[in-house]
Amino acid sequence: MNTLGTFYNNKIFVIPPQQRPYSWEKLHVKALLDDLRIAIDRTEEHYCGPVFLDRTRDENGNAEDVFVTPTNVNLTRHDVLDGQQRITTIMLIAAALAKDEQIVDAVAAGNGPASTVQGQLKDLYSYAMGPLGEDGEDPLPDTSRLVYNDGDMELTMNHLLFDDPPRLRNNQIVKSAQNKLLSNFKFIKDNLDVIFNVNGNINTKINVCRRFLLKMKMKMIMMDQHSFNKYTVFESINNRGLGLGEFDKIKNLALHIADQHEKRSDDDGTAPLITKQHIQAQWYSTISHLHDYQLEKYEDRCINDLWKVIYNLGNSKESEAFNKFKAKFQSLVDSDNGNKMTQLITYVNNWSPYTQAYCQIYTKKVGEEFNLANMTANTATNLNRILNKINLPDEFKLPLTSGFLRYTQQEFEKFSECMEKALFRMHGIKTKPVSRGRGSFTKLAQNIFSSHQTISNSISEICRYVTEYAPFSGVDGLVEHFISGKEAYGKWRGYSLYYFLYRVDEKLSPGAVGWIADNDERDEQIEHILPNSHRNPGWTTTWPNADTADTWKNRLGNLTLTRDSASNNQLHTYSIERKCRTNRPRYAYLDGRHIERRVAGIATRFSVSERWEKLQIMLHELKYSRNLIELWSLPCDCDLEDFELTQDSKNKIELCFSEMIELHEDEIQASFIEDEDNEDFDGPEYQDFRNLYIQNLRNILDIDVITRFNPREISELPDDAEIFPCEVPDEEE
DSSP states (O other): OEEHHHHHTTEEEEEOTTSOOOOOOHHHHHHHHHHHHHHHHTTOOEEEEEEEEEEOBOTTSOBOOOEEOTTOOEEEEEEEEEOHHHHHHHHHHHHHHHTOHHHHHHHHTTOHHHHHHHHHHHHHHEEOOOSSOTTSSSOOOOEESEEESOHHHHHHHHHHHHOSSSSOOGGGOOSHHHHHHHHHHHHHHHHHHHHTTOTTOHHHHHHHHHHHHHHEEEEEEEGGGSOOOHHHHHHHHHHTTOOOOHHHHHHHHHHHHHHHHHHHHHHHTOOOSSOHHHHHHHHHHHHHHHHHTTOGGGHHHHHHHHHHHHHTOTTOOGGGHHHHHHHHHGGGGTSOOHHHHHHHHHHHHHHHHHHHHHHHHHOOOTTTTTOTTTSOHHHHHHHHIIIIISOOOGGGHHHHHHHHHHSOHHHHHHHHHHHHHHHIIIIISOSSOTTTTHHHHHHHHHHHHTSOOOHHHHHHHHHHHHHHHSOSSSTTSHHHHHTSSSOTTTTOOTTHHHHHHHHHHHHHSTTSSOOOOOHHHHHHHEEESSOSOOOSHHHHTTOOOHHHHHHHHTSGGGEEEOSSHHHHHHHTTOOHHHHHOOSSSSOOGGGSOHHHHHHHHHHTSSSSSOOOSHHHHHHHHHHHHHHHHHHHOOSBGGGGOOEEOOHHHHHHHHHHHHHHHHHTHHHHHHHHHHHHOOOOSSSHHHHHHHHHHHHHHHHHHTTTTTTEEOHHHHTTOOTTOOOBOSSOOOOOO
16 A cells, blocks of 8 residues: 555546546545544554556557656656546645645745645645746746546646636536535635644644645556456456446446457457447546536436337336346457447447436536526426426336437427326326336337337327326226215325316416425315314204215315415315305405315305305316316327216216205295295195206206316317327328
């Protein structure tokens, strides 16, 4: 093991293209500083682990010449194969100590020990080009030992080490790795004194510097001095449990394949089909997208998604990505196979574009989420609904990413709208196991990505899946589910219940009340009209049986949204009359959202007296069913076919209507007395009056109309709207 001075001495460290960007977080930096503090307290050494280096080579594979400074100091250039994060962070710590105000002031005051450690610290991160410039007067600037293949990182590191430039403008900080360098350096400067208990004592600080230089140890493994195959070394590292990710292992094996293929091509005198340089460039571009969009932790998921899309493997797990890649392409290490090589090239070439599309859709980075430079405003609305308002299953990410990559902005707008409808109907309204239809959307993604399926055929494919798994009509259809008598929303996915009610209200009164981000606040806005606790005179009169009330209170038709949680609290468990009326200081439905005002309208359809009984709940469910069709119907012929409720559902409505008539017979009699001035309820006059009254009431309640559905009319589609077939036709030429 080497001290830091020995390790860094006479070397220039090059970050090659295949290395991922600097990614250490503050917690990693603090852990390293804490380890150093503990080592100092115990007078022990701290082992920072092995670092794998290789001689930097030119494009022909030859080791680059030794760099000789103007003062005849020989420096060798080494590629950092593993250990970039530690090498960089140790340089940041050394720079923070060397530039510390106490150390700088002590050096200026002639403190010899301070001057010595400052020089040793500077040697860890820089080397001197020489005392004089070419004109014999100006000193040449010190130069960083760390060389990037990235101008932005070079700029940031020079700013931190040498104040060159003195400050960075916002438009010069464009990468996540730059921000990590800046924030980690600031964290080190701000916390050194506290972590090491310096307490303003210069001698203590000098001692910390000495201990840092002497007690931090690193093991240097020079790949060019051994007969190691560097690709098998990385596999060995992983087998020892040092945590290489799936994408790291895939990249490593791909480089190994390219390395052997290039050697065979060189022996044959033919041009290689794939090169290490190309793989490195694709890998670095891919990782850069993930870092720039702050999605670093999703690299294995993203590369595994691409594998699923290319090979239609719907159940492929992230942890199995490398094993699947190895099983398919391992043989290319030893021999060439034209078909497999073509597949490998296709996979590698799509790493970067697929990942960029993934990042542009799913990033949460401020300023980049739903960036209108990449999509239309309607697309941004659709994606916001899909990603932030419905709990998105991973399977839907595959076609969204493929569609974003393959379609124009206008085409993807149509696609994202259909995907929102499909997502809500198939997975939001959870009427069947969530697993239904998962493989179908992986296949859709493959058709878009690999077969370049047209937008028209993709919409037809979505329609076919949705009308198979979540149709509007039929015994298992969504409308029947809405009025089934079951707890029609208890198993809905994520925020889907609130989302449904919110979208209905938004459609009725656009922009009136926005989406609420807080989970608890959302729950508080959902109001049970017949309340959970109905044991008060206002409800026991019309719902005398508690078990019946418990059955009906959890139906979809018994729900509405209130304006906010405070208004919900004001509604309390009051009777429907008190909840509807506005001639009092308390909040009422007619004061609230449009969706609430509609509840008040349904409650007064029977007569001037408000009612909230079984029939009203079913009528409300039918209203919601029409909202469902209006908002979530797909533009395909089979989704827009007319249908009626099943006979069983019609019978239930008729039964509820009959029960309501019987329950309020006295109101019919009172009307008869008022109109006919007659109290004979056994004679034919009353029967005729009653029959006419009931028929008029049926007409008022739309009993005979509301059970029939015309989706084209409900959806308010224009006559010239583009309607797609559910069956995917042959691809257009």
